[in-house]
Amino acid sequence: MKSDREQVKKAVETIGDHIQKKEKNEKNVTQLADDFFKNGHMPKDVLNLSDQQVEGLYAQAYNFYQTGRYQDAIQIFRLLIMLNASETKYILGLAACLHMMKDYKNAIDTYTMCSVLDPETPIPYYHMSDCFLCMKDPYSAIVALEMAIKRAGNKPEYQMLKDRSEITMKNLQSEAKENIKKLSK
Structure with missing residues (x-):
């Protein structure tokens, strides 16, 4: 220290x-x-x-x-x-701080920079989805989760993140379908 x-x-x-x-x-x-x-x-x-x-x-x-x-x-x-x-861990650290401070819009923008610098990692998209949910935007969260799942692929180091993303996305999709049914009545 x-x-x-x-x-x-x-x-x-x-x-x-x-x-x-x-x-x-x-x-x-x-x-x-x-x-x-x-x-x-x-x-x-x-x-x-x-x-x-x-x-x-x-x-x-x-x-x-x-x-x-x-x-x-x-x-x-x-x-x-x-x-x-060009060091993604610095940008990811900044995004995480903004996320924790509930500055979701800027956190999303910063996570987006991470995803551009390191297109192979699903981590920024996963955290973006949480920001979208906190902003009451489940549809954007679903898109972010789809990207997280796609980038996780079959990489074993991202399996847990992929599993969580899939569960969250299925729940959000179910909620969206229920909301559409309620609106159409």
């Missing part, structure tokens, strides 16, 4: 140092950043952050999430996304 905090502190200090230098040498830093990105480097490389420091930030964000400190976790997940926007 202490080493995670030390890594977070060091990463924040490093970022702060780079921001101060940037203010002094805006043009040089802008040119350096352009060169870095043109060569395929990530912002963490520009800031000279090690993978261990970035992973320490992730560990702290995850810890905040696990302890219900969602707003604190959101801040770190957003920083992590700025450092590496």
Whole structure:
């Protein structure tokens, strides 16, 4: 725990140092950043952050999430996304925080980003379905569950998620049929 905090502190200090230098040498830093990105480097490389420091930030964000400190976790997940926007676990962490804070619309949008970055996983669709249900939109939840089931396929690591999705979807479809019958009377 202490080493995670030390890594977070060091990463924040490093970022702060780079921001101060940037203010002094805006043009040089802008040119350096352009060169870095043109060569395929990530912002963490520009800031000279090690993978261990970035992973320490992730560990702290995850810890905040696990302890219900969602707003604190959101801040770190957003920083992590700025450092590496192609890492799906950072985006999934942000989406989960938004979901827990009942910001369902933004959670759905963020889960959608996860599904684009990692088209093989059913996890974002499964969680999207819960957001839709919380928003009283069972039809969109059914569509999300269908996508979760499709992406789970026959992969053993997703079997439990697939089973849950199928049960939930069948219940929602039954409720929808009952509602249609009631409306047609």
